Amino acid sequence: MNALLLCALLAAAPAAGETTAIVGATVLTVSKAGNLDKATVLIRDGRIAAVGADVTVPAGAKVIDGAGRFVMPGIIDAHSHAAIEDNVNECTDVVTAQVRIADVIDHRDVNLYRQLAGGVTAINVLHGSCNAIGGQNAVLKLRWGVDDPAQLVFAEAPRGIKFALGENPKRANFSAPGPRRYPATRMGVAEVIREAFLEAKAYRREWQQHEKKKAAGRGAIAPVPPRRDLRLETIADILDGKVLIHAHCYRSDEILMLIGLAEELGFKVRTFQHVLEGYKVASEIAKHGAGASTFSDWWAFKLEAHDAIPFNAAVLHSKGVVVSLNSDSNELARRLYWEAAKAVRYGGVPEQEALKMITLNPAWQLGVDHLVGSIEAGKQADLAVFSAHPFSPDARVEMTLVDGVVRFDRAQDLAARSAATAAGGAQ
Amino acid sequence: MKRALTSLLLALAAVPLSAGEATLLRGGRVVPVSGPALEKGDVLIVDGRIAAIGASIAAPAGARVVDVAGRHVYPGLIDGLNTLGLTEISSVAGSVDVAETGDVNPHAKAWIAVHPHSDLIPVARAAGLTHVLSAPGGGLVSGQSALIRLAGSTPASLVAKAPAAMHVVYPSGRGGFDLAQMFAEPELKTFDERQKERRKNQDKALARLAELLARAKAHAAAQAAATAGQAAAPELDLAMEALAPAARGEVPVVFRADAEDDIRGALAFAARHGLKPIVAGGLEAWRCTDELKAKGAAVLANVDRLPRREGDAYDAAYTNVLALHRAGVPFAIVTNDPSNARNLPFEAAMARAFGLPAEAALRAITLSPAEIFGVADSLGSLEVGKSASLFVASGDPMDHRTTVSHVFVDGVEQSLETRHTRLYRQFKDRP
Numbered sequence: 070m071n072a073l074l075l076c077a078l079l080a081a082a083p084a085a086g087e088t089t090a091i092v093g094a095t096v097l098t099v100s101k102a103g104n105l106d107k108a109t110v111l112i113r114d115g116r117i118a119a120v121g122a123d124v125t126v127p128a129g130a131k132v133i134d135g136a137g138r139f140v141m142p143g144i145i146d147a148h149s150h151a152a153i154e155d156n157v158n159e160c161t162d163v164v165t166a167q168v169r170i171a172d173v174i175d176h177r178d179v180n181l182y183r184q185l186a187g188g189v190t191a192i193n194v195l196h197g198s199c200n201a202i203g204g205q206n207a208v209l210k211l212r213w214g215v216d217d218p219a220q221l222v223f224a225e226a227p228r229g230i231k232f233a234l235g236e237n238p239k240r241a242n243f244s245a246p247g248p249r250r251y252p253a254t255r256m257g258v259a260e261v262i263r264e265a266f267l268e269a270k271a272y273r274r275e276w277q278q279h280e281k282k283k284a285a286g287r288g289a290i291a292p293v294p295p296r297r298d299l300r301l302e303t304i305a306d307i308l309d310g311k312v313l314i315h316a317h318c319y320r321s322d323e324i325l326m327l328i329g330l331a332e333e334l335g336f337k338v339r340t341f342q343h344v345l346e347g348y349k350v351a352s353e354i355a356k357h358g359a360g361a362s363t364f365s366d367w368w369a370f371k372l373e374a375h376d377a378i379p380f381n382a383a384v385l386h387s388k389g390v391v392v393s394l395n396s397d398s399n400e401l402a403r404r405l406y407w408e409a410a411k412a413v414r415y416g417g418v419p420e421q422e423a424l425k426m427i428t429l430n431p432a433w434q435l436g437v438d439h440l441v442g443s444i445e446a447g448k449q450a451d452l453a454v455f456s457a458h459p460f461s462p463d464a465r466v467e468m469t470l471v472d473g474v475v476r477f478d479r480a481q482d483l484a485a486r487s488a489a490t491a492a493g494g495a496q
Numbered sequence: 497m498k499r500a501l502t503s504l505l506l507a508l509a510a511v512p513l514s515a516g517e518a519t520l521l522r523g524g525r526v527v528p529v530s531g532p533a534l535e536k537g538d539v540l541i542v543d544g545r546i547a548a549i550g551a552s553i554a555a556p557a558g559a560r561v562v563d564v565a566g567r568h569v570y571p572g573l574i575d576g577l578n579t580l581g582l583t584e585i586s587s588v589a590g591s592v593d594v595a596e597t598g599d600v601n602p603h604a605k606a607w608i609a610v611h612p613h614s615d616l617i618p619v620a621r622a623a624g625l626t627h628v629l630s631a632p633g634g635g636l637v638s639g640q641s642a643l644i645r646l647a648g649s650t651p652a653s654l655v656a657k658a659p660a661a662m663h664v665v666y667p668s669g670r671g672g673f674d675l676a677q678m679f680a681e682p683e684l685k686t687f688d689e690r691q692k693e694r695r696k697n698q699d700k701a702l703a704r705l706a707e708l709l710a711r712a713k714a715h716a717a718a719q720a721a722a723t724a725g726q727a728a729a730p731e732l733d734l735a736m737e738a739l740a741p742a743a744r745g746e747v748p749v750v751f752r753a754d755a756e757d758d759i760r761g762a763l764a765f766a767a768r769h770g771l772k773p774i775v776a777g778g779l780e781a782w783r784c785t786d787e788l789k790a791k792g793a794a795v796l797a798n799v800d801r802l803p804r805r806e807g808d809a810y811d812a813a814y815t816n817v818l819a820l821h822r823a824g825v826p827f828a829i830v831t832n833d834p835s836n837a838r839n840l841p842f843e844a845a846m847a848r849a850f851g852l853p854a855e856a857a858l859r860a861i862t863l864s865p866a867e868i869f870g871v872a873d874s875l876g877s878l879e880v881g882k883s884a885s886l887f888v889a890s891g892d893p894m895d896h897r898t899t900v901s902h903v904f905v906d907g908v909e910q911s912l913e914t915r916h917t918r919l920y921r922q923f924k925d926r927p
Contacts, residue, residue, distance in 0.1 A: 183802070183810045242587045349923050368916075369616060369835035371587045378916040384924050400802050403810075407842060410896035416920075462845035462854075462894035486809055 088113045089473055090126040091454065094135025099142050099421060099428050100443040110140055112450040115472035120444050138467060139458050141424060142443050143190025143451030144405050147362040147431035148315075148342055148395035151192055151402065152178040152209065152221070158197030159204055163238065163251060164265050166230060167299035168204035170194050174218035180399040181221075185211045185477040187403030188453030188466040191223055193395075193435055195342070198233035198317040199240075201252070201261040205230050205303065206315065208435050210451070211469075213476045227436040229339070230307065232316035234258055234323040235373050242371065259326050266334040269304035276305075313339035313436060315362070319373035321349035328357045340434045342395070344385075345377035351388035360391040360434040365411040382426060383416020393431035406459035413460065420460065449473075517907065518542045520555040524564035524888065529571050529855075529862045530877035539569055541884040544907030549878060564888050567901065570858075571877050572626025572885035573893070574643075575837045576828035576865035577750075577776050577796045580620060580628045581610030581644055581654065583834050595634025600708060603738035604639030606630045607658040612649050615915040616834050621646040622912045623838035624887035624900045627656055627875060629796075629830075629865070631663050631750065636701060637708065637739065638663040641750070643869050645885070647905035660869045661774060662742035666753040666762040667701030669694035702765060709769050712739035748772040748869075750796070754779035754804060763791045774868060776830075779804045782812065782819035794826040794868045799843040814850035821856050828865035829857070845894035857894065883907070 089112040096108040098120060109124040110117060126132060150157045156173040159165040174194070184192070190211055196204035208226035215221060236242055238261075239253050252258050275295045282292040306312045316338050318324050324341055331338055340360040341347060345368065347354055347361045354361060363385070368377035385392045394409055396402035409427045412418040418426075425442075432442030441451050450473035457463040469477040519541040526537040526549060540548040542556070555561050584591035593609040610630050620628065626646055632639030642658035685693075715737060718730035741747040751762035754777040763784075766773035775781060778795040781788060788795060797820070803812035820827040829844045831837050844857040852860075866876025874883045887893075888902040903910045 179806050180802075186810045236587075348920075349926070351923075352927060366836060366839070369585050372585055375585055375615075376919060378919045380916065380920040380924070384920070387924070400800060404800065404846065407845075407896055414896050414899070456849075460896060462842075462892060462896075463849055465849045482810070 086114065087473075088118070088127055088130040089133065089450075089470075090124075090130045091133045091135045091140055091452070092126060094138045094140045094454070095458075096120060096444055097139060097141040097421075097424060097459070098444040099424050100445045102445070103421065110135075110444060110450075110452065112470070112473040115450055115474070117444060117446055117448050117450050119446050133454070133468070135454065137456075139455040139464075140444065141188070141406075141453050141455065141459055142428040143441065143453050143469065143471065144188045144427045145393075145431040145435070145442060146184070146189055146192045146396050146402050146405060146427075147340065147393045147434050148397045149192035149194050149402060150197070150397070151180045151184060151194060151399055152176065152218075153194060154178065158199040160197075160199040160245075163200050163261050164202040164300060164304075165196070165200050165204050166202050166265075166301075166303035168196065169207070170196055170204060171207040171222060174207060174209070174221060176215060176218040176221050180402075181209075181211050182213050182477070183399070184402045185213055185469045185471075186466055186479070186482070188406060188455070188459070188469055189402055190451035190453070190469060190471045190476075191432075191435075191437075191441060192402070193229070193315070193431070195229075195315060196231040198231070198237035201233060201238045201258045202265055202304070203231035203233060205312070208437070210471050211476060212471050212474070223435075223437065225437060225440055227313055228306070228311060229313040229315055229435070230303065231342075232262070232314050232327070232338075234316065234318040234327060235320060236371055237317065255323055255326070258323075259330065262327070262330055263334065265301075265304055266308070266330075266336065269301045269308060270334075272298060272301040273305040273308065307336050308334075310337070313434075315340045315342050315434075317342045319343055319345045319371070319377075321346040324350050325353060328353055328359075331357065339436075340393075343397075345374050345381060347390070348378060348381045348384035349376075351385045351390055354385065355389045360393065360430065361385045362393040362395045362431065362434060364397070365394050365408040366415070379411060379415035382412045383418050386412070386418055386422060386426075387416075391430050391433050392426050393434055394426045395431070406453075406455075406464060410460040424459070517544070518547075518556045518559035519884075519904075519907065519909070520553060520559050520561045521564045521569055521888065521902075522553075522555075522561055524566075525568045526878060527568060527570050527858070528878035529859055530879055537569075539878065539884075539886070541904065541907045544884055546878060546880050546882050546884050546886075548880060562888075562902065564902070567888050568891060568893075569878065569886060569888050570624065570893060571862045572875070572887055572903070572905065573624045573840050573861050574828070574865040574876060575620070575625055575628045575831050575840050575861070576868060577830035577832045578628045578630055578834055578837055579633065579832075580616055580646075580834045580837055581612075581614055581630045582606060582632065584611070584614055584616065586835075594632055596632065596639065599635040600637045600735060601632070601635055601639045602637045602662060602708075602712075602736075602742070603734045604632050605642070605659065605738075606632055606640060607642035607644070607651055607655045610642065610644055610651050610654050612651060612654055616837075617646050618911070618914040619835070619916060620837040621903055621905075621910055622900060622914050622917075623840070624889060624893055624903060625837055625840060626885040626887070626903065626905045627866075628837060629660055629869065631661070633663065633752070634665065636665060636667060636705060638665060640738065640747075643871060645905050647908060647910055656875070657869060657871050659741075659747055661748045661750045662739065663750045663776075664705070664752070666751040666758050666765075667698050667705070668753070668755060668758045668761075669696075669698030669701070670755075698761075702761075705765070706769060708736075708739060709743040709771075712736045712743040716740035716744070742771065743769070745770045745772050748774050750774045750776045752776045756780040756783040759784050760787055763787050763793055766793070767791060776832075778827075779813060779816065781825070781827075782816045785819055785823035785825055788820070788825045789823050794828070794864075795820055796828050796830045796832075796865075796868070798832055799829055799846045800839075811850050814846050817847045817860065818851045821852055826864060826868060827860060828868055829860040830865075841893040842896060845896075848894060854892075854894070
């Protein structure tokens, strides 16, 4: 209730031309500028207008006191299933490229607010890992308080799709009633993907021929278009580079399998998700040009996660792979800043590089690094304000801004709680 | 400080100069937890115990001297709720020994099945954990837990205390997560119908639990009578035999309960039947600190959890232990996670970031669990005479950037090698 109550308080979008300044904070820019002491972040029209120690705050600007606080770019979670409760997996088929997460967003899911309170400003809401080729993703900005799910969508983000390899698509750990769905082995998973792409190529050819005929315009009767197939259309869009692949995987052999298929069939993998054995084939991942979005330290929950090591991010990073640390969990998403600190702990990644793993790197993986992920003039003002350095054990998020709008403010949250208690509505 | 000095004098008197197994940790910041930190101090370990703590302790002849200057010495971390040793890969049934079949398994004993060669144990240990409560789960009466040492090559050598507690899943009547349900036809029932059904199931389960306790006591009485030669021996009943000490209130009963009504229910049930309750989970313990305080029950709480209700404050789970701390309810912070027990200090850090004093957060993963399980005479703090189960770190263990350099369990230094460090070495330089 508190969070919903705060909806009303925080939902007001900024009037055009509104200027906000966070003043006197330590700013972790996650850019070439590095960390700036006693600096100002100036925000105008939802974008960062200036950042630095010598920025003048214009008269009439709304000032946020940043003294003693740390400002970092809003955290981006490259693997989330928030806001789609009970709609994560369309499990009934092995290729479900036609389904779209964007169709089932619940903009009132309180987890969005809870994650904002952990400094998260954007999430990659992915389809589940039930199918070799799953549904299409939705990249959201946590504009908590809007009254239409469409307003959460990160409009500039390119489309994406979930692939999945290994135990989940072969359904090794489940026993659903009825006959077992194909595939039941990693061999089958590879064949399903190959077949889908070959069909999509044929489908694309059919359409190209149709378009050619239509353009030629000969004959009295217009040519009959091929029957539209939303599943193959999406896969054809992958081939055309319009849809980014986020491939769930664990073992190194299946990672190499997908890279092989990509080369054979002419597509690119944007991110390997989880990729817990990525450290075993880091060079191959780097050569393909894919990013890696991993857990900091989850392991031993499945056989295919038994060789997971917390040094995974550090090794992948050292081989030139763009690495992000994700949550895949509504709970873990709230403390991704400490997940990033684990990249320092395990393998000695420098602090700014570790911070990139929850900001600029996932931004690149989602194709929005020119818009978000660092504190630089011109970028969208997605910011998290901490009580202490985000890696320190005293770190707590005090305020989170999305497009320059304060969407979470701990002081307001606490005030709303006492107001609710005073009104006898604490329960 | 004064206490440390007294301890030092006492200890020096007691330590023979030619102690065979002596280690001196020299020149570190010593954080005993039971008292104030010594900014620069030594810790002398003799025959597995702490023989002295103080400034400038002379190393006994033949003692190994470890320079820990610039480093910090802490008592070993204790995770007060886990399944470590009972599970290896959670999705592989053959590697999991947590839950016996059937509902009533008081005779399932964790210390029989803890696997000394589990890959998970060195991983926890390398983070400074020296002891873990390894507990069976599932059913109604899950079984008995043991406090295990994270060192040793046989199940027996792992045991620090057994039984530590009897574990009961408080019957909430609420259905747990059931994968099969996902594929089943939904039942068309009203909220009221579901509530009624839930109450009925709960009453039935509680009545059953009460009956089991009565039977266990009766069985024990019959056995006593037989031993005294006053009656024939009762029929063999290992389950009831195992349950009797908990039924008599001699062994604590850990009730798994998260919801407020379940916690209150468990406390009331324990009071009615003379049990010694501990609450595990306790997600809504903050809603019933009064009752916990009145009943003298301790709480084993995870910090990194989502609030139970949608309308709860977003930080309800983070501030849960703060409410317990303020109310004076004893508590330990736990992970309840076998593969990532190593994150125990970071769960404590989250409570700290949301208001729990740093000293209380550290205590909640050292001395408090030792007190709750009755081993504070030997574990949980750095004090002369206690077990030398401790670790040396580069700084505050609640800071993710801190690294652990030495871990001692009962005075024996442990390897920090793990499955993870081995794989890291094997692959990090692969071209």
